[in-house]
Structures are given as C-alpha cells and as structure tokens.
Amino acid sequence: MSExxxxxxxxxxxVDRRAVEEAxxxxxxxxxxxxxxxxGDYSIALHYLFKLGGVDQKDWPHAAGxxxxxxxxxKYKDECYVARAEFVNGYLNLTIDFNRLxxxxxxxxxxxxxxxxLRSVGGGRVVVVEHTSANPVHPLHVGSGRNSVIGDTFARLxxxxxxxxxxxxxVNDMGRQVAFLVYGVSILKEAGVQPGGxxxxxxxxxxxxxxxxxxxEERRLLREVREAEKAYWxxxxxxxxxxxxxxxxxxSALDELRSLLAMRSFNKSAVKVARRLATVLSGLEKALxxxxxxxxxxxxxxxxxxxxREHAKISFLVRRLAVRAPEVYLxxxxxxxxxxxxxxxxxKLMKRCEEEDPATLSLFHEVSESVVxxxxxxxxxxxxxxxxxxxxxxxEVLEGAHEVxxxxxxxxxxxxxxxxxxxxxxxxxxxxxxVRELFSPDRPGKFIIERSDGTTLYxxxxxxxxxxxFRGTGADVVYNVIASEQSREQKQVxxxxxxxxxxxxxxxxxxxxxxxxxxxxxxxxGRRGVYYTLDELVExxxxxxxxxxxxxGKSRALEPAAREDVEKTLRELAVANARGLLLxxxxxxxxxxxxSRLEEALYGSTVxxxxxxxxxxxxxxxxxxPLENMERLKAEASSLQWGGYKxxxxxxxxxDALAEFERxxxxxxRELKPNKVLEYAMSLSNLVNKFYESHRVMxxxxxxxxxxxxxxxxxxxxVMKELVDILGFPHVRRI
RNA sequence: GGGCCCGUCGCCUAGCUUGGAUAGGGCGCCGGCCUUCGGAGCCGGAGGUCCCGGGUUCAAGUCCCGGCGGGCCCGCCA
Numbered sequence: 001m002s003e004x005x006x007x008x009x010x011x012x013x014x015v016d017r018r019a020v021e022e023a024x025x026x027x028x029x030x031x032x033x034x035x036x037x038x039x040g041d042y043s044i045a046l047h048y049l050f051k052l053g054g055v056d057q058k059d060w061p062h063a064a065g066x067x068x069x070x071x072x073x074x075k076y077k078d079e080c081y082v083a084r085a086e087f088v089n090g091y092l093n094l095t096i097d098f099n100r101l102x103x104x105x106x107x108x109x110x111x112x113x114x115x116x117x118l119r120s121v122g123g124g125r126v127v128v129v130e131h132t133s134a135n136p137v138h139p140l141h142v143g144s145g146r147n148s149v150i151g152d153t154f155a156r157l158x159x160x161x162x163x164x165x166x167x168x169x170x171v172n173d174m175g176r177q178v179a180f181l182v183y184g185v186s187i188l189k190e191a192g193v194q195p196g197g198x199x200x201x202x203x204x205x206x207x208x209x210x211x212x213x214x215x216x217e218e219r220r221l222l223r224e225v226r227e228a229e230k231a232y233w234x235x236x237x238x239x240x241x242x243x244x245x246x247x248x249x250x251x252s253a254l255d256e257l258r259s260l261l262a263m264r265s266f267n268k269s270a271v272k273v274a275r276r277l278a279t280v281l282s283g284l285e286k287a288l289x290x291x292x293x294x295x296x297x298x299x300x301x302x303x304x305x306x307x308x309r310e311h312a313k314i315s316f317l318v319r320r321l322a323v324r325a326p327e328v329y330l331x332x333x334x335x336x337x338x339x340x341x342x343x344x345x346x347x348k349l350m351k352r353c354e355e356e357d358p359a360t361l362s363l364f365h366e367v368s369e370s371v372v373x374x375x376x377x378x379x380x381x382x383x384x385x386x387x388x389x390x391x392x393x394x395x396e397v398l399e400g401a402h403e404v405x406x407x408x409x410x411x412x413x414x415x416x417x418x419x420x421x422x423x424x425x426x427x428x429x430x431x432x433x434x435v436r437e438l439f440s441p442d443r444p445g446k447f448i449i450e451r452s453d454g455t456t457l458y459x460x461x462x463x464x465x466x467x468x469x470f471r472g473t474g475a476d477v478v479y480n481v482i483a484s485e486q487s488r489e490q491k492q493v494x495x496x497x498x499x500x501x502x503x504x505x506x507x508x509x510x511x512x513x514x515x516x517x518x519x520x521x522x523x524x525x526g527r528r529g530v531y532y533t534l535d536e537l538v539e540x541x542x543x544x545x546x547x548x549x550x551x552x553g554k555s556r557a558l559e560p561a562a563r564e565d566v567e568k569t570l571r572e573l574a575v576a577n578a579r580g581l582l583l584x585x586x587x588x589x590x591x592x593x594x595x596s597r598l599e600e601a602l603y604g605s606t607v608x609x610x611x612x613x614x615x616x617x618x619x620x621x622x623x624x625x626p627l628e629n630m631e632r633l634k635a636e637a638s639s640l641q642w643g644g645y646k647x648x649x650x651x652x653x654x655x656d657a658l659a660e661f662e663r664x665x666x667x668x669x670r671e672l673k674p675n676k677v678l679e680y681a682m683s684l685s686n687l688v689n690k691f692y693e694s695h696r697v698m699x700x701x702x703x704x705x706x707x708x709x710x711x712x713x714x715x716x717x718x719v720m721k722e723l724v725d726i727l728g729f730p731h732v733r734r735i
Numbered sequence: 736g737g738g739c740c741c742g743u744c745g746c747c748u749a750g751c752u753u754g755g756a757u758a759g760g761g762c763g764c765c766g767g768c769c770u771u772c773g774g775a776g777c778c779g780g781a782g783g784u785c786c787c788g789g790g791u792u793c794a795a796g797u798c799c800c801g802g803c804g805g806g807c808c809c810g811c812c813a
Binding site (some may be wrong): 030043090135417443450458459484548584588591599609617620675679689698 | 737738739740741742746747748749752753754755756757758759760761762763769771772773774775776777778793794805806807808809810811812813
C-alpha cells in the first residue's frame with residue numbers, strides 16, 4: 001500500500017516519490033486502523049503529504065480525489081485488495097476486498113508460510129534462557145512463579161522462532177540464606193526429626209527455614225525487650241524522684257506514677273503499666289513541655305513499646321508455624337536458645353561453605369537438592385521444564401570465579417582495599433565507553449569481588465557462570481530472566497565481562513527485567529514464612545475452575561467413568577489460568593492481585609474454551625480428532641474454493657487477526673513482552689466465540705460459505721495451536 | 736542524596752518505540768438473549784480530568800521540560 005501511495009503521489013499531490021517513501025520509513029506516514037470499522041478497514045492520514053506538497057486545505061479533496069482515482073484504476077487496486085477508497089477530512093480510508101484477501105491470509109497459514117518465516121528468525125542459533133533461579137530455601141511462591149512463567153513462555157517463543165533454546169536454572173546453594181536453612185536442618189537431624197512428613201519437601205524446608213530465622217529473631221527481641229523494660233522502670237523511678245523533688249507534677253498525677261512504679265514488683269504487668277503510663281504522660285505534656293526528664297522517660301517508654309510490639313509480631317508468626325509443624329518447632333525452639341550463639345553457628349557454616357570445605361559444600365548441596373526436587377514437581381505441573389540445573393557450588397563456577405579474581409587482580413581498574421579486591425568501575429569507565437553507557441546517567445560505582453579472607457562473592461560467581469553459559473553451550477545470546485531489583489548486579493556482571501575481554505558475551509547478555517508480584521492484604525516474606533505458593537495458586541485455581549464447571553450444570557450427565565477425565569481437564573484449566581494470570585501483566589510492571597478473586601482472571605479458561613470449540617466443530621465436520629490430524633486438515637482446507645463468498649464482519653475480523661499473528665509474535669520477541677501473545681490469544685478467542693455464536697459451519701446450506709468457514713476454522717485452529725504451545729497451556733481437547 | 740521503572744473507567748489492561756479521527760479489551764455492575772458444531776457463550780448499557788502543569792506541532796495518551804504519587808536499587812548480602 002505504501003508503495004502504491006509513493007508511486008501515485010507525485011502525479012496527484014505533487015510530492016516527490018522519494019519523500020513519500022522516506023515518510024513511510026520514518027513513520028511520518030503509516031497505514032493505520034480507523035476508529036470505527038464502518039469508516040473503512042485501513043486508513044492513512046494524508047496531512048503530512050499535503051503539507052509537503054504545499055496543498056492548501058481547501059484543495060485537499062481535489063488532490064485526494066486524484067489520488068483515489070489513480071489508485072482505483074491502477075494495478076494497485078488488485079494488489080492491495082482495495083474494494084473502496086474514500087477521502088474524509090484528511091484521511092484516506094480504504095475498504096478491503098476480504099474475499100480476495102482471505103485466500104492469501106488463509107493460504108499463508110494453511111500452507112505453512114507463516115510458520116516457516118517465523119522459524120527462519122532464529123535459524124538454528126543457540127540461545128540460553130536462565131529463569132526462575134530462586135533460592136532453594138522455601139517453596140516457589142507466586143513471585144518466583146511469575147519469573148518461571150515469563151521465562152518459560154519466552155523460551156517457548158524463541159523455540160517457535162527457530163532458536164535452539166537451552167533453559168537453565170541457576171541454583172544459589174551458597175550463602176547466608178541456605179546457611180540458615182542448613183543450620184536448622186542440622187539441628188533437626190540431631191533431634192531425629194525426619195524431613196518431609198505430610199508436607200511436600202520444599203514446603204517442609206520452607207517451614208524449617210522460616211522457623212530458624214524467626215526463632216533467632218525472637219530470641220534477640222526478647223533479650224532487647226527485657227533490657228528496654230529495665231531501662232524504663234529505672235527512667236520512671238528517676239522521673240518520680242525528680243518530680244517529687246521539683247514539685248513539677250500535680251499531686252494526683254504523682255500519686256498515680258508512684259503506684260505505677262510500685263507495680264514493678266509484679267513483674268508481668270510491664271505492658272499494662274506502659275500503656276497507662278503513656279496516657280498519664282500525655283496529660284503532663286503541656287505543663288512540662290520541654291523538660292528533659294519527661295523526654296527521657298518518654299523515649300525509653302517508646303522504645304520498650306516498639307520492641308515489645310515487634311516481639312509480639314514475631315511470636316505470632318512463630319506460633320503460626322508451630323501449629324503447622326509441631327515437631328519441627330519443638331526441636332528447633334529447644335535448641336535455639338541464644339540468638340548470638342545461633343548466629344555465630346550460622347556464620348561458621350557460611351564461612352566453611354565459602355572456603356569450599358567439601359563436607360560443608362555437600363551438606364549445602366544436599367539440602368538445596370531436596371528443595372529443588374520440590375521446585376521441579378511444582379514446575380512440571382505447570383509444563384515448565386529445564387535443560388539443566390546449574391549449581392553455584394559446582395566446580396566449574398567456583399574455579400571460574402577464582403580465575404576471574406586472578407585476572408582482575410592485575411587490571412588497572414582493580415585494587416586491594418583492606419585486603420579485599422575492589423573493582424573500580426568509575427575508573428574503568430574513564431576509557432571504556434561501554435561501561436559508561438551501561439550505567440549512564442548514573443555513575444558505575446565500585447564493588448568487591450573477593451573478600452579479605454579470600455572468598456568470592458555472588459557477583460564474582462555470576463561472572464564465572466555467565467562465561468559458562470556462553471562458552472559451555474555455544475550460545476549467541478543469553479537471556480537472564482531476573483527481577484528488576486537485580487539490575488545493578490546485572491550491569492556489574494556485564495561490565496566485568498566486557499573488561500575481561502568477553503566483549504561479545506557482554507553485549508549479548510540480556511537482562512530480561514520483570515517486576516515483583518504483590519498480593520492484596522499480604523506482604524510476602526520467605527524469611528518469615530509468609531507467602532502464597534505457586535502450588536497454592538494452582539490449587540486455588542483448581543477450586544475456582546471446578547466451581548464454575550459444576551455450577552453450569554454440565555456435570556449432570558457425567559458418568560463415573562468420565563469423572564476422571566473431567567478432573568484431569570479441570571487440572572489443566574487450573575494450570576492454564578495460573579500461567580495466564582502470571583503472564584497477564586507487562587513484565588516490567590508490578591503485578592498486583594487478590595488471591596481471593598482469582599475467578600476474575602480466567603485467561604486460561606477463555607483461551608482454552610475457544611480452542612476446544614474450534615476443535616469440536618472440526619471433529620464433527622470431518623469425523624476425526626483435529627489436533628492429531630492438523631496437517632491433513634490444513635492440506636484439505638487449502639484446496640477449498642469459495643468463489644465470490646463475501647465474509648461477514650466477524651469473519652473479516654478473524655482474517656485480520658490471523659494476518660496479525662506473525663507481527664504479534666515478532667514484537668513479543670523483540671520487545672521482551674511475552675504477555676502480548678496472551679493478549680492476542682484473548683482477542684482471537686473472543687472473536688472465535690462471536691463467530692461460533694452466529695455462524696454455522698456444518699448446518700450452512702450455502703456450499704461456498706461452508707467451504708470458506710471450514711478453511712477459516714482450520715486456519716484459526718492452527719494459529720490457536722501455536723498460541724497454546726507458546727503459552728505453555730495444556731492442549732485440551734474437550735471441556 | 737543519586738539512579739532506574741511504573742502511573743489510562745471501581746479494579747486490571749491495550750495503545751506510547753514510529754504523534755493522526757470517536758482511547759480498545761477484560762473483570763465487576765445493570766438489562767436482555769442462549770440447550771450447542773458437547774453450556775466458562777452472545778447482545779445492549781452505565782462507567783475515563785489517559786497523574787498534574789507547561790512546551791513542540793495543523794494534530795499529544797503518545798515527543799520534550801518541570802512537578803506529584805507508587806515500587807525498586809545504591810553492602811567484604813544473595
């Protein structure tokens with residue numbers, strides 16, 4: 001179309017051909033959608049052309065008339081399937097001959113043209129997608145679930161585009177978090193408490209991890225509360241003494257303060273006294289405005305109140321978990337008595353781990369592996385699979401990390417500070433544009449890659465792992481699906497790679513940023529054992545989907561034998577809905593949702609239901625199982641003829657949508673927005689539902705209409721199948 | 736203090752890269768249809784200062800500048 005305008009504009013509007021082409025290339029001119037279908041199918045805003053050609057506004061209609069005249073009498077009328085062209089205040093509106101367009105669009109899908117073009121994008125090149133990579137200390141929650149779904153969908157998209165995709169999970173089995181878990185586990189081992197029990201392994205470890213953290217924190221707070229309590233009694237005693245001496249406080253208030261102070265011997269009433277005291281003191285506020293004595297008492301009172309409130313909160317969380325796993329609680333709470341000693345033990349563990357002590361490493365590895373086993377079950381259920389789990393504690397990564405240190409040591413941008421090896425990127429940036437631009441407009445800053453005790457840090461190991469991801473797999477591009485909070489670390493890795501001479505790798509390491517998940521009415525924290533797990537999400541969706549299913553009354557004809565199939569299908573719908581929800585928002589936007597309102601986000605159901613409808617049409621029409629016979633269906637459909645059949649409005653919209661498929665997939669890939677595929681699948685599904693409501697295929701008397709619809713349904717199903725593949729939804733056949 | 740990201744009906748979201756007409760869709764709400772090619776469907780309705788203020792332009796949700804609000808990051812943590 002743009003070519004047609006470029007060709008015809010010189011003679012009709014008086015604009016140079018080259019200028020028009022340029023306008024299309026730069027986007028000053030473009031073919032777009034008019035606001036309403038009744039206006040036309042496509043439109044081009046000609047204002048810019050008129051301006052270029054110096055056409056006065058009152059002459060617009062004439063010039064446009066000449067353009068339309070030329071357009072409709074040229075070869076372009078046919079080539080662009082123009083049925084009608086009109087000019088309305090500045091816009092050239094085009095109506096498309098869908099009968100002719102249909103042939104092209106449908107054949108493109110049915111004969112595999114679209115598929116082939118998409119596959120040629122990757123052309124067999126290897127890419128790595130690292131995703132999920134959650135710390136193996138508690139089950140995957142919906143936050144990590146978002147990472148998994150985005151990562152897996154993107155990986156599926158890449159493989160549709162002809163890339164050879166290696167999906168990798170980086171297991172962070174070193175470091176503080178795992179050390180806490182290992183500490184808890186070792187206590188339980190001594191106490192003879194077995195892992196798992198009635199819990200899924202990762203859920204059990206999650207409780208152990210949280211309880212270990214919480215108990216240590218609780219002991220610390222208890223200690224601090226006691227100190228604060230002592231301090232405030234003393235402050236009160238001093239205040240009373242002072243007030244009595246100075247007579248600064250009315251007698252009645254002083255009496256009350258004295259009686260409160262007397263309560264000290266009844267140890268337990270400290271909280272009540274504090275509350276009462278606060279009221280009495282606020283009554284004295286005016287009279288004693290700036291007295292230092294009052295302020296001192298108030299401060300110590302405040303500190304006590306705050307600490308005891310915090311302590312109560314932690315105790316509540318401890319009790320919550322204690323009820324769920326009593327034997328774990330009993331064992332841990334009887335052994336974790338002093339927070340300082342416990343922390344010291346954890347530190348020792350961590351140190352031994354970082355020093356790469358074999359026995360400690362294997363203990364860490366063993367615990368992580370159990371948790372990862374739970375991850376795998378969760379992810380398998382969601383159709384998410386990996387080509388490899390790469391361990392941070394592996395020889396490759398650790399040796400590589402030491403190698404990195406050794407090389408960096410001799411570089412001018414590195415120096416020792418108090419024994420630790422520091423990388424000064426500010427300095428490196430001075431003569432490295434890559435690093436400068438990477439952080440711009442921020443300053444690159446500095447960071448440590450080796451502690452003074454000779455152990456490496458997370459970033460160091462990540463650099464080593466990045467090298468492995470490229471060199472070990474032969475990848476051209478590596479995508480790291482990692483939360484936005486790690487942006488800085490990711491830049492540091494890229495910068496260091498570049499500075500170490502891995503320039504290609506640095507340029508082709510893509511941080512695929514996604515934002516966190518927030519729940520209405522819950523602040524998730526793995527350390528405190530407060531989270532909404534991915535397993536629960538699927539379970540909750542299962543409940544929602546079952547409710548909808550059984551409420552429609554469809555179940556009444558259900559025979560016992562069919563029951564199992566139904567359960568399976570409902571599970572599949574639950575999976576699709578969970579994936580749909582987590583994919584529904586653009587990756588770099590915070591995803592907020594309310595777990596009690598899952599029934600409002602049924603993307604999976606909507607898409608799969610339309611998918612099933614298309615299948616059922618063809619199953620009935622052709623007497624075969626559609627998904628198993630796609631090639632045959634496509635071949636047959638591509639030879640169908642429908643003469644001059646004029647598609648209905650809905651049919652036109654479906655054709656439009658099918659023609660969009662390729663563009664959508666490509667932009668989802670280029671813009672790192674796999675959610676676009678879901679968005680598109682939803683709109684196609686809605687169109688399918690409309691079509692299904694008002695059009696017959698089998699019952700259609702007109703053979704041309706029937707032929708057209710068969711071809712349309714087959715092509716739509718073919719596209720839907722691709723979509724369901726990319727989205728990782730189960731290929732449901734019946735609901 | 737500095738940097739990054741986000742702000743569109745009650746809620747969620749598309750459109751912003753490349754400016755173009757009446758800002759598209761979903762949930763929920765209200766009112767009507769649906770028993771089919773296997774019942775999560777269809778039609779209609781209400782609901783919008785596109786965060787605010789300037790600027791550029793024939794034209795701004797879109798571009799530029801300045802604010803405001805929310806999230807995140809600036810460790811010998813991971």
